[in-house]
Amino acid sequence: MSYPPASVGGVTDVAWTVRDTPVGPLLVAATRAGVVQVCFNADEATAGRAVAGLARRLGCVPERAPERLAGAADELDAYFAGELTRFTLGLDWSMITGFARQVLRELAAGVPYGSVVGYQDLADRVGEPGAARAVGMAMGANPLPVVVPCHRVIESDGGIGGFGGGLEIKRALLALEGVLPAPLF
Known part of the structure; x- marks a missing residue:
């Protein structure tokens, strides 16, 4: 799965959502380059802290946009159903050095x-x-x-x-x- 460039006009574009999974709620966030963060135990407070951290680290205002993460949601659902053994999602490695x-x-x-x-x-x-x-x-x-x-x-x-x-x-x-x-x- 490919994504357009991570930033447009020098501003990083980040979408996020929270998914219910068998191990509890997961926050999934992606830039245009790919998935940039997955966060366990993503209740409202934890999700809020994670989104604020993304905003600080990436210099943006993350948008709650589950429709933009449909591909990631599909792969996570398939993984947790035991149907996917290798993720093909694009990854944004910018928060890891x-x-x-x-x-x-x-x-x-x-x-x-x-x-x-x-x-x-x-x-x-x-x-x-x-x-x-x-x-x-x-x-x-x-x-x-x-x-x-x-x-x-x-x-x-x-x-x-x-x-x-x-x-x-x-x-x-x-x-x-x-x-x-x-x-x-």
């Missing part, structure tokens, strides 16, 4: 649906073998969870590790992908 961008791009390209990778292995993949903790920090700062699947990163001993959306959501996403058994209740 440096090492975090390098790690998240490797994660998106190199860790497919239904698999996991350790923090250390991901550090090794980007040529920084001493940076497992920095990989963890990059995962915690990922503005594109689900779409850039930081839930697939686990501890080297097989532990689930942390997750910005909460461990219950991480477990649910890993169960959806067949990595963990589905919760009993």
Whole structure:
């Protein structure tokens, strides 16, 4: 899916919406370049903070425009229904820089649906073998969870590790992908 340029006349254009999903409400925001943010637990207050943060970071006034995010909504719905294993959405990487961008791009390209990778292995993949903790920090700062699947990163001993959306959501996403058994209740 392609999007027109991220800005028009030097002003970044951002649309956002909140989607109900099996893991709770998700805020999805996109510039003309692609999805720029996904935010878990997007109740009214959390969504308000996320939109204000986008406004500050991107120098714009984000518009609530679900119709402009129909493609993203369709792919998210298909993912949560177990029908989509690879997102084709355009991504706007502008809120991610440096090492975090390098790690998240490797994660998106190199860790497919239904698999996991350790923090250390991901550090090794980007040529920084001493940076497992920095990989963890990059995962915690990922503005594109689900779409850039930081839930697939686990501890080297097989532990689930942390997750910005909460461990219950991480477990649910890993169960959806067949990595963990589905919760009993």
